[in-house]
Amino acid sequence: MDIKDIIKPENLVYTKTKNMTDKVLSYCPGCGHGTAHNITMEVLEDMGITHNTIGVAPVGCSVLAYEFMNIDMQQAAHGRAPAVATGIKRVWPEKYVFTYQGDGDLAAIGGNETLHACNRGENIVIIFVNNGIYGMTGGQMAPTTLQGMQTSTSPYGREIETMGSPLKMTELIAQLPGVHFVTRQAVHTPGAVRKAKKAIRKAFEIQKEKKGLAFVEIVSNCNSGWKMTPVESNIWMVDNMFPYFPMGDIKVDGKLVK
Numbered sequence: 001m002d003i004k005d006i007i008k009p010e011n012l013v014y015t016k017t018k019n020m021t022d023k024v025l026s027y028c029p030g031c032g033h034g035t036a037h038n039i040t041m042e043v044l045e046d047m048g049i050t051h052n053t054i055g056v057a058p059v060g061c062s063v064l065a066y067e068f069m070n071i072d073m074q075q076a077a078h079g080r081a082p083a084v085a086t087g088i089k090r091v092w093p094e095k096y097v098f099t100y101q102g103d104g105d106l107a108a109i110g111g112n113e114t115l116h117a118c119n120r121g122e123n124i125v126i127i128f129v130n131n132g133i134y135g136m137t138g139g140q141m142a143p144t145t146l147q148g149m150q151t152s153t154s155p156y157g158r159e160i161e162t163m164g165s166p167l168k169m170t171e172l173i174a175q176l177p178g179v180h181f182v183t184r185q186a187v188h189t190p191g192a193v194r195k196a197k198k199a200i201r202k203a204f205e206i207q208k209e210k211k212g213l214a215f216v217e218i219v220s221n222c223n224s225g226w227k228m229t230p231v232e233s234n235i236w237m238v239d240n241m242f243p244y245f246p247m248g249d250i251k252v253d254g255k256l257v258k
Contacts, residue, residue, distance in 0.1 A: 030230020032220030079110025082117035098125035121178025131222035180212035
């Protein structure tokens with residue numbers, strides 16, 4: 001049988017979404033960003049809102065998103081994505097608007113912007129990729145770096161007495177009344193990817209229904225920053241990140257999940 005007889009639309013189980021460009025991903029091998037990008041773009045395609053969506057990517061590894069997401073994108077200054085998204089959404093309320101941010105960006109320099117956008121209940125989606133470290137700029141300690149975790153600025157490990165506890169940003173913003181949906185997911189296994197995609201879709205449906213802000217955290221690895229192989233980093237993430245940042249919904253329909 002000729003290969004052309006096999007590769008037919010009716011035989012295809014999966015095709016790459018048109019919402020991803022043909023540019024080769026430049027993320028480190030094993031990084032979760034590529035998967036997070038892809039499922040976000042699949043959701044837009046599945047919902048038929050590709051041409052009515054604007055994404056905002058600030059500084060950090062997330063800044064590369066506009067090279068791979070084949071939609072309207074706007075870059076923001078470090079930490080300022082929620083403010084930029086607020087402006088876009090208020091000028092074009094009919095548009096779907098989302099931010100794509102890392103933990104150093106969202107929880108550190110952008111912590112103030114994040115809290116106030118959530119408190120105001122801006123009708124946007126925030127996708128928060130948490131790998132517990134500054135991945136792009138040199139592997140420095142981030143607000144979400146775990147206790148004892150070594151980074152370039154905490155070479156002996158994070159010490160709670162002088163450096164504070166790892167910040168649970170998702171639990172923190174879930175307390176705010178303007179936030180309608182808050183969840184924490186991962187993308188390290190096929191099952192986790194399906195759950196994360198479902199959560200992202202729910203977030204955009206909430207925006208469609210104008211119910212308020214939807215916040216999706218994705219706990220991911222940073223094998224380069226953690227100085228591990230991709231496989232080792234996923235195992236370390238499950239054993240160390242997940243106990244402190246547990247998976248699952250935290251707030252649904254405006255109510256905290258007990």
